[in-house]
Amino acid sequence: MSNLLNIGLSGINAAQWGINTTGQNISNQATPGYSVERVVYAESDGQYTTNGFLPTGVSTVTVQRQYSQYLSDQLNTAKTASSSLSTYSQLVATLNNYIGSPTGGVASAISTFFSGLQNVSSSAASRQTAISDAATLANQLTSAGAEFDSLRTSVNTQLQSAVTQVNSLTTQIAQLNQQITVASQGGQPPNQLLDQRDQAVATLQTVVGVQVVQSNGNYNVQMANGQPLVVGNTSYEMSTVPSPSDPSELTIGLRNTAAGSGAAGQVQVLSDSNITGGTIGGLLQFRSQTLDPAQAQLGAIAVSFASQVNAQNALGIDANGNVGGNLFTVPAPQSIANTDNTGDATLSASFANGQQPPTSDYTLSYDGTNYTLKDRYSGSVIGTATSLPATIGGLDLSVDDATKLKPGDSFTIEPSRNALDGFASVGTANTIAAAAPVLATRGTGNTGSATISQGTVTAGYQMPSSTTTLTYDAASKSLSGFPAGTTVTINTTPPTSYPITGTTTQVPYDSSAGASLTITSTTQPPPSGVMNNVSVQISGTPGDGDTFKIAPGGASNDNRNAQAMSNLVSSKTFDGGSTTLTTAYGSYVNNIGNTAAQLAAASTAQTALVSQITSQQQSVSGVNQDEEAVNLMQYQQMYQANAKVIQTASTLFSTLLGIFN
Structure with missing residues (x-):
């Protein structure tokens, strides 16, 4: 019983x-x-x-x-990729929403500025409108710079928050490892603790991609490069530290002493390339692959724009009768010494040609013999030099004292990233050099049909105060009267040059072909009062004794130089002369928009994959x-x-x- x-x-x-x-x-x-x-x-x-x-x-x-370890691992892997893509996609979408604004964007301000120059003449109102357009453009660019800076600050803040979460989770995992070890001594699995540990690992994977290795019932957690976060019941603290290559950006470091041990230890800075997945991976990827390059590219457009407009304004005469000055200013390239440098040399950088500035950020490294300039984002070698000063990658580079350099020293060079923040309109209505400094005309008593262009100048030009009169001789088929001490170049293929020793020196003229003539000072730099870098175009058949006058310009009703500035909008002067400024900006906006669309699609697809694996995992657990x-x-x-x-x-x-x- x-x-x-x-x-x-x-x-x-x-x-x-x-x-x-x-x-x-x-x-x-x-x-x-x-x-x-x-x-x-x-x-x-x-x-x-x-x-x-x-x-x-x-x-x-x-x-x-x-519980299926396989499905759990698959789900965690999918979630860490999804979290990274989602973070990256959201940030790029934010940038795209600002950059792609059709009404408040930079492209609209550039077009409005150039259009306004077409109307500049003696009218004070038209000049003031052009200067207002210039100020609007400057405000748009500085506003764009502020947006980039805000996003960079946001990335730093989110990194700090994510690192705090990582440390909380790794501490929890280490504690659970210990609790599980103790609880398992009775021979029965502590299911509740095991679930809590798996959930902590799953949450950690959404914050940063990690590797989990099981050992004696413990979960040992490490970064992709093998740096430990959790070993048994010990966790190691993650931290954010200023990047050695750019202190304005926070990066990730790991302390080599156990969290809570009281020992200070040392923080090892991790390379961004060793941190993938999760929120942190997405933040770093956005910054290195989109934010920094995009700011550098837009900054390069701003630098090129300012350089081109300033250069053209310098080829004109302003309302005060003076040679045109700068209408815009931009900061010089910034160079940052790596905080790990053992030497204390200072690197200086300037644009070799501001109209064709670099469109990326660079790293210059010194190995004790050679200097190597690399693209900061792709790692591709831009150029090398055995000594400084040297011109590499569109930059003139120099150091204050080469003996202060030590092997392994490096510098971050940001040619145009700060151009947006420091972009400024410094012109006034009267300093717009609308008039051309030269005005060529045919003689009023000419008997032939020949005509002469009004004339143009190039950088470094010089106009004498007196009028130069050219006279055509039908017998010799030549022109004379060019200023002594100059060289006249007929721009044929190949060009032909004629040194002018006196006003009687003759320069051949072919009535059937016409002539494009450039007058330069034989002595460089040109002595005071000697004509330099002045060009005219003569066409047609002059009569014997016909004259052509080349005189100083600057008339109040002349807006030829303003028109030349306006024409920059359609000139292929950017990116090696392959595109216009507005086209370059349009491509820039399209590239960011395409990146945003691709990331959104990838994020959606990854979310669907997470749902699929979640269904499989939930069918078991x-x-x-x-x-x-x-x-x-x-x-x-x-x-x-x-x-x-x-x-x-x-x-x-x-x-x-x-x-x-």
């Missing part, structure tokens, strides 16, 4: 385990990281008798969580309410049946007692 009673009791106990476990599953259906649990039963060992082994009931072996309802009914029936067994044993025992009584 006692054996039957014990069998019933074991069944009651087993059913109770089943009911409790099922209730646990139902109540934790919405708990993040919870793995459904199942009771594992085994038949109890039989009791030997001479008639065979007497059954002794059922044993509850353990409560086992339904998730709670199914219908299944649990069936299990609950099964265990209830099991409980009732075993209670009946106990009742039967009790009845039999009572019957037996009645016989003896």
Whole structure:
């Protein structure tokens, strides 16, 4: 009778385990990281008798969580990629929304400025409008710079927040490792602690991509380069530190002493390339692959624009009768010594040609013999030099003292990133050099049909105060009267030059072909008062004795130089002469827009993959309410049946007692 009673009791106990476990599953259906649990039963060992082994009931072996390490790893990998893409995509979308604004964008301001120059003449109102347009453009560019700076600050702030979260999670994982080790000593798996640890790892993977290695029941967590975050019950602190190559940007470091040990230790700065996945990976990828390059590219457009406009304004005469000065200013290239340098040399950089500035940031490294300039983002070699000063990659580079350099020293060069923040309109209505400094005309008494262009000048030009008169001689088919001390070049292929020793020196003229003439000073730099870098175009057939005058320009109603500045909008003067400024900006905006669209599509696809793997993982570890309802009914029936067994044993025992009584 006692054996039957014990069998019933074991069944009651087993059913109770089943009911409790099922209730646990139902109540934790919405708990993040919870793995459904199942009771594992085994038949109890039989009791030997001479008639065979007497059954002794059922044993509850353990409560086992339904968990697939493979699916869990797959899901974590998908989530870390999804988190990275989502972060990257959202930030690029923010940048694109600003840069791509059709009404408040830089492209609109550039076009408006150039259009306004077409109307500049003696009218004070038109000049003031042009200067207002210049100020609007400057404000647009500085506003763009502020947007870039704001995004960079946001990246720094988000990195700090993410690192705080990483440290909290790694501390939790280390503590759970220890708790699991202690709890497992009884031989049973601490399911609740295991779930908590897996959930902590899963959350960590959304913040930063890590590798998890199981060892003796512990989760050891490390970065992609092998740097440990968790080893057993010890965690190592992650931190944000100013980047050695650019202190304005925070990067990730790891302390080599255990968190909470009280030891200061040293912080090892991790290369951004060693940090992938998760929020942190997305932040770093956005900064290095989009934010910094985009600011450098837009800065280069601003530098080129200012340089071209200033250069053209310098070829004109302003309303005060002076040679044109700068209408815009931009900061010089910035060079930053790496904080890990052992030498203390200072590097200086300037534009070799401001109209064709570099469109990226660079790193200059010194190995003790050679200087190597690399693109900061692609790592491609731009150029090398054995000594400084030297011109590499569109920059004039020099050091204050080469003996201060040590092998391994490096410098970050940001040619145009700060151009946006420091871009300024410095002109006034009267300093717009609208007039050309030269005005050529044909003589009023000419008998021939020949005409002469009004004339143009190039950089370094010089105009004498007096008028130069050219005279055509029909017998020799030549022109004379050019200023002594100059050289006249006929721009044929190849060009032909004629030194002018006196006003009687003759320069051939072919009436059938005409002539494009450039007058330069034979002595460089040109002596005061000597004509230099002045060009005119003569065409047609002059009569004998016909004259052509080349005089100083600057008339108040002349806006030829303003027109020349306006024409810059359609001149292919950017990116090696392959594109216009407005086209370059349009391509720039399109590239950011395409990147935003591609990232949005990739993020959507990765989110779908996460959902797919989540469904697979939940089919193993998730709670199914219908299944649990069936299990609950099964265990209830099991409980009732075993209670009946106990009742039967009790009845039999009572019957037996009645016989003896």
